[in-house]
Amino acid sequence: MVRSSNPIPLRRGDGDGVGRRPQSHSLLVIALLISASLFLVGASVGATLTVGPDERIQAAIDGAGEGDVVLVEAGVYRERLVVDKGIALQGVASPSITAGGSGSAVTLQAEGASIVGFEIFGSGSEETDAGVKVLAKGCTVEENLVVENGIGILLQAAGGATISNNSVEKNGVGISLMASWENDISYNRISENGEGIRIAKSDASESITASDGGGVSIKYRPKSEAPVLSVSEIGFAAGRKENRVFGNELLNNGVNARDDGENLWHLGNIGNHHSDFDSIEEGCRDRDRDGICDSPLKIPGGYSADGYPVATEDAVLRYRAVSGDFELVLYRSTFSPGQKIPLGFKAPGSFSGRAVLILPAPGPGEGEDGTGAAAGPADAAVSSQILEGEKGTVAFTAPEEEGSYAFLMLDGSGIEIVALPFKVATPALEASTSSAGTCDGVIVNFSGAPGFEGDWIGLFAAGSGDDAPISRQHLDGESAGTRSFAMPSSAGIYDLRLFEDGGQKSLAKSGAVEVKPSAGVRIRASPAAARPGEPITVSFWGAKPASSIGMYEMTSPDKFMLAMQWTSGRSCGTMTFRAPSAPGRYDFRLFEDNVHRKHMGASNVVVVK
Incomplete structure (x- = not known):
């Protein structure tokens, strides 16, 4: 282990002689000031301790002082580290730390401790075993590969931590927050874990006990690893700010995210990429093509939502024809007569061929109006363009005659590779x-x-x-x-x-x-058959200024409503109810008001099953 330090040199300027003390006394004061300054500067800069592959990192941690840097060279270190000082662990060329299958590989239990640039694996599988466990305020975990642990990175009663730019892969849980607040979880790649990010308001291992100084404290077991926090320090959820989770890639985890609290899953307009919510098929639509899903993603478990989930190109509607490495693509299916048509293409790098616009031949049983889907002969092309290179866009003009058409991609010999249909029509x-x-x-x-x-x-x-x-x-x-x-x-x-x-x-x-103006009183519910929890739209006409609508089991008296909404002074309109959780037959009833409940009308029956 090598130790070095680099104090900053100090300079002292000459005085102007005003109010000068005797020289010997001045020199003594100056010497004392210089000594104090050197002590303070040395403490703030800290020393650098270098650990080689044949040495132990824990020994360097034990010998370090506050503010020191422990620089770890490449190698495999079979240790379970406990960082109980505000020091920095810095890896050189990604040294590996393994816990050997039990306990936690690295535990940060001092304020301001950090770990950067390591591969960390092999923790145990107990409830709080982790690759990196954070138990203190203001810690930093950055640029690490955390792989094949019970929990990759665990924050337990921790606040103000920065967990950023890590690759967290193939763990039971990627990143877990237990009773922790005011942390930034950002720009991590979290993939192929059982769960990606799990945030829990409470900690299953916590217990409430009397503190030594009187009153109540919250302790987290095991005692050797966790501090005792007073009630005022823990602040409970009401006194804490939410965690901020943004810029992360959550890819192909069993469950990408779970949060039983109310945390912030975006910073400004920077959300996260959820691999189970980034395409049209998964509910993400990017109509304005800004790379963000048009609707927020509710995070399972509580009330949190990612307001800016990342969209992929599969969230933008495209019309494609693909054959191997060859592709034609349009971003719309229909063009007005005479309108410009930008046709995109992809091909192997040295490709040279043509794109042709044709009137397709009628399909079986179809007339001669060109409504069939089968491609026509390339020698009957309406127009054509040269295609060269790996990808690009060529421009066509839509024919003046309305109908169905197609684009063909042909190779240099004129052989058809792929066909993409489109239509010409006036809106x-x-x-x-x-x-x-x-x-x-x-x-x-x-x-x-x-x-x-x-x-x-x-x-x-x-x-x-x-x-x-x-x-x-x-x-x-x-x-x-x-x-x-x-x-x-x-x-x-x-x-x-x-x-x-x-x-x-x-x-x-x-x-x-x-x-x-509509006449009479009507009330209608749709759909007539619904699943538990499914939205039911209720339309009504002829309501009074104080009217209300209630949801009922078919045979229930008017006073036993399951849910109620006011019409808000509207004489007609719609409102949405949620289908009850219990299967059965239900209806909706319109009243003049919710005090006397003078019955005005009832809807059709809705069957919940």
Whole structure:
């Protein structure tokens, strides 16, 4: 073990002679000041202790002082380290520390202790065994590979820690926080663990006892590893700030994340990448293509949510045709006549070929209007472009004639490799009726929509600007279909408009829909069959200013409601209930008010099973 220190040299300037004491006394004072300064500076800088592969790291820790750095050279160290001083463990060329299958490999139990640049493995599998265990305030765990432990990194009654830029792989639990607050867990790669990140408000090993000084304290067993914290120090959850979890990659863990508290799972707009929530199929949509899912991700276990989960390219709707290493891609399925078409391609690095736009041949039983899906002959191409290199984009112009078309990728010999269909159509929108009652549903038929993830239809007051929708619905990539809109509760003239990819310039507009006041009392629940906990939409008409709606078992008296909501002064509208957890037959009842419960009407039956 080699020890070195580098005190900062001090300089002393000349005085100006004002109020000067006798020279001998001045020199004594100056000497004392220099000695004190040297002591303070030396303490703040600390010494560096170097440990070689044939030495023990724990011996260096035991011999170190506060603020020292223990520099560990490459090698495998079979030790269970306890860092009980505010020192830094720094690895050179990733030395390995293994606990040998029992206990914790490294325990940081002094404020300000840190460990950087190690491979850490082989902890035991007991409840609090870990690769790195943190039991003190302000500790740092950075740039380590923590692999094949019971728990990779454990924070137990710890606060103010920085756990950053570690690779935490193939542990029972990747990173676990027990009764710990105000920690930053950031930019770690957490993969292939049984659980990725687990945050628990309480610690299963805690016990409440009388402290030596009187009153109550909370102790964490085993006593040899954990401090005794007074009630004022622990602060409980109410006095603590949340942990901040951001910038992490949570990849292919059995359960990526679990949190039974309310912690912050993003910093600003920096969230985490959850491999089970980064594509359209998993519920992540990135309509604006900003690399962030459009909706937050609720973290299982409590009330925390990641407001900015990372989206991959699979969260953006693409139209692709793939054959081996060859690919054609469009970001929309339908183009207007004469519109520019950017066609993306991928191919092996030295590829040279062509992309051709063709009118597909009709399929079996189809007419000659070009609606079939089969590709036509390449020599009947409408237009073509040269493809060269590994990837790129070429531009085409959509034909003036509406119908179905396709792009072919051909090799240098003219042999077809892959085909990608698309359509040419003019956007159109049509309401199913020109007259409706307030809050009635109106079906709107659409066609020729571009097929972007962000295409949408909005309901507007006639004559209003395109930036003021009353309600809106995304089309989620559909180029043709229907949507149902509930008309406003106020009589008037309205229309519906189609927009491209989140924009505010309409592509098509329906005819006017005149909305008149609805007559009578009605109440309707949908769907008629639901699973426990599933949302149930209740539509109502003819409510009074103080009306309420209750959810009931079919045979229950009016006073035994399962849930209740006020109509908030609306004469008509919708509200959402959650289906009860118990299977059975339920209905919804409309009352003039929730005091006298004068019955106004009941919905259809909803079966929960």
